[in-house]
Amino acid sequence: MDISSVGSEGADVRLTRGEVLAIRNIAERADMVPLELRGPGQMFERLATQFGDLAESMDNPSWTTGRATHVEPEATTRDEFGEFVVGVIADFAESGRAEWENNTLERFLDGLAAFALTRVNGRAAEVQEGASWALFAELIAAATGYE
Incomplete structure (x- = not known):
């Protein structure tokens, strides 16, 4: 994550593809993203809110990645x-x-x-x-x- 500026109205945050996928993974698996983070000037709370908004926007196909096979690898013989x-x-x-x-x-x-x-x-x-x-x-x- 790259935070280039922080102001009273928000922060300019750039995420890598991996970080975006991690946020999506949290949103899908935990069915929530943490929104109660605290910090100086409530910066972390704003970041958490932005992450929550970003995670919700992940339904946009331009953000999604493909899936793996649905077949479970349970072979023993x-x-x-x-x-x-x-x-x-x-x-x-x-x-x-x-x-x-x-x-x-x-x-x-x-x-x-x-x-x-x-x-x-x-x-x-x-x-x-x-x-x-x-x-x-x-x-x-x-x-x-x-x-």
């Missing part, structure tokens, strides 16, 4: 993995081409590589490093929407 991939293909054919964040091969592979190189906090290294059908399914599901 080779057959379950195959069924998962069939479901992902069906999801893509139904609406994923228009709705997925990574709806081209290049973007999908970029998301796959990015997620493969990421480690999940709080998850045991053996789970993240050991090849399994569950990990393969998780990688594919993440690749459809990972930025």
